[in-house]
Amino acid sequence: GNGSVGNARWTGIPLKAVLEHAGVQAGAKQVTFRGLDHPVLPTTPEFIKALGIDLALSDEPMIAWAMNDADIPFLNGYPIKLIVPGYFGTYWVKHLSEIEVIDHTFEGYFMEKAYRVPDNDCQCVPPGTVPDKTRPIGKLKVRSFITSLQPGAKVKLNEPITLRGFAFDGGHGIQSVEVSEDGGRNWRLAVLGESLGNYSFREWTLQWLPREKGKVGLQVRATNGQGEQQPVKVLWNPAIYVKNNIETTPVTVV
Structure with missing residues (x-):
């Protein structure tokens, strides 16, 4: 995990x-x-x-x-x-x-x-292939997580809940964190916590009101100070290093 x-x-x-x-x-x-x-x-x-x-x-x-x-x-x-x-x-x-x-x-x-990655900008190759050239793994990429709910959690209909998590990157600092409850069609800006420095985790919170019963895939994405944003899909390499795609936390509204 x-x-x-x-x-x-x-x-x-x-x-x-x-x-x-x-x-x-x-x-x-x-x-x-x-x-x-x-x-x-x-x-x-x-x-x-x-x-x-x-x-x-x-x-x-x-x-x-x-x-x-x-x-x-x-x-x-x-x-x-x-x-x-x-x-x-x-x-x-x-x-x-x-x-x-x-x-x-x-x-x-x-x-x-x-601890080597493909020697190109995305540090990736098509799934199942082998890179022609590699280089040592280096800096962290921008990434974010939901920590207040575990996958499979149940939440109550029409009861507000505070979503929490954190984001980080390789040293440019976190500019914004957004959350989606509809598969990435719409995004809401989260509230960022205190900045403890560009190399630290940056906490975030968002008030969410579950409005419909059923399964929901909560997604979170971060953007850093350079404007770099998490990709939707995994950028693949043989060791699955530098994975930073948008995380989805499945929950059920009851």
Whole structure:
């Protein structure tokens, strides 16, 4: 499902400050990151990720030691963890132990073989086909969810209900969230909650009055600060990465 997402407040030091203190020489191309955890099976490649030097020296990536104003829990990466805002969690190396600046493109398994997407604008190919060329997975796409109702929920006719959820993207911020109860023919603007920063979840609410009995597919879509909006259909790739199509929550009005 959609359970592998989370939103937290991180405290730490900019990665840029650490690299600049250590000294980055001319010709640096990438920075690799290794954690203290190791593969369970001897045949599993070691988990090492890499960032381009420009991203590593930008303002956003950080080395965090606190999560929600407390020590990072062990399962979340204690004692320190790499945070790369706007990027998929595969880059957020837990139990961070080693940082290396290199003058070439890192060829480790989890960059060169795993976590890759088609190398085109939509990061997609026709269903069932294989892309000619791929690149490492990168930034998050705009996405939104309904969280106040689970699929299959029952709601009462003519009783107002507050729909709730959240939206996020890769760092441009959420501009609007809309909800439809008629298959996308008509959309209503939701009320956005407080902005906690462009990399944070943005909560939304909408007052809904169920007016007819029967099955309803509630849909939600978000638009980010760049005007990018969720697509109606899944943009397919072999691993189904970067999925961000409009979500539908089926409910029954009784």
